[in-house]
Amino acid sequence: MANMDDSWYFFKEFKLLLYKKDFREDMLIDDVCGRHFPFFEVMSKFIEALKNHFLDRMAKKGLHIRDIMWVLTVPAIWSYEGRNFMRKAAEHCGIDGEMLEIALEPEVAAVYCLNLPLEERKTMWDLGNIGQSFLVADLGEIMNSTIGLCKRSSDDII
Template identity: 30%
Template structure:
């Protein structure tokens, strides 16, 4: 049986996107004061620039060990590609690899032996690519929690990993296994459907006034309605 997230000091969510990935961290004491209270790890790009999301890009060494993720992976690979002393074939670079899992999901072919292709078209085990990415995201979350709240015990954290609503049970199981391989305990993890997470958030927070002239906020009341539109990735 899953551990109740309400027993945990921290709830941390990973939005593992097709094009970009982000994380959000909710500290229980802050959540009880105001449900919108949360922090997001920042990802640095181009020196001093930072963003709450980073590209879903992974760079691995020749032996498939981790090198970098996100903006850093893009910058590292650009340096490798332009360095005459570097051999690009000694590296494995992955972009938009979540789409391969989606393609196999449509055909119900997802399995532990499924593969994704790197920049040279080489087939690499998808479970290794996904779990390595999630492991780094977990590290990023724990680093942020440690720096912000001085909490370093993973048992105090409950993780949420989002998945598209259209994914099959096999695909969700694949992501759960990848998270478990990344070091997230099965009873400290919940798979959340992306539109359901958005709906729950909107249902529990104070909505902004949608009027162009308004600067007010309003609470959802019985009979009120809202529409959630998932624009998806620009990589089709």
């Protein structure tokens, strides 16, 4: 990596730092070349890149940032500090905090299942119909898995 342009940085598995018990908002992290950077700035730039890519694509369809309710998903096992860190990083890159929700990944999976189009629900034994129960299992971190039993009780869109 000796020829690497100094304006480019590569960070590996930086999101995993939010799982650490000694996580602090003011942590420094190293890129693959050993250069130190504030973790908050790295996470904020990461979210900003995703936001800008999305906005570029949506602008072609006439959608503007003021029209968007942002939902940032996080693992269920993350601490309050980790979730709050993500909220601050998203707000730092220009996402309005009033238009931002932090949601747990298993909850989002359940909401997705409850709102599948009818054609897709038919291929999944009518998943999400009123009165039907289903199981959501988040097995991303086997030692800290989240399993939830969900049941749709009304036809309201969640």
